[in-house]
Amino acid sequence: MEQNENVVVLETPLKRxxxxxxxxxxxxPNAGSLRGVRLSDLAGSDVDSLLVVLxxxxxxxxxxxxxxxxxxxxxxxxxGKVIGFLTSKSDE
Numbered sequence: 001m002e003q004n005e006n007v008v009v010l011e012t013p014l015k016r017x018x019x020x021x022x023x024x025x026x027x028x029p030n031a032g033s034l035r036g037v038r039l040s041d042l043a044g045s046d047v048d049s050l051l052v053v054l055x056x057x058x059x060x061x062x063x064x065x066x067x068x069x070x071x072x073x074x075x076x077x078x079x080g081k082v083i084g085f086l087t088s089k090s091d092e
Contacts, residue, residue, distance in 0.1 A: 054082075
């Protein structure tokens with residue numbers, strides 16, 4: 001089975017009650033998912049901006065509390081996916 005390029009396998013799985021989240025899929029955000037954040041901040045991997053957007057574009061849906069508990073390496077991996085979504089295909 002082909003690995004979805006928008007899936008981040010967590011180095012440090014998240015615990016939510018009895019559930020362990022080992023991987024997270026990120027969906028390309030639409031304008032509504034980006035409300036309340038500056039695109040320049042998001043493109044610069046601003047943590048506060050990521051904490052606003054990630055709960056809106058993750059599956060399973062991560063809560064803000066989940067995002068606050070992310071391993072920094074996992075947060076950076078997700079930030080890379082978000083930046084990829086913001087990059088025009090013509091820029092590649």
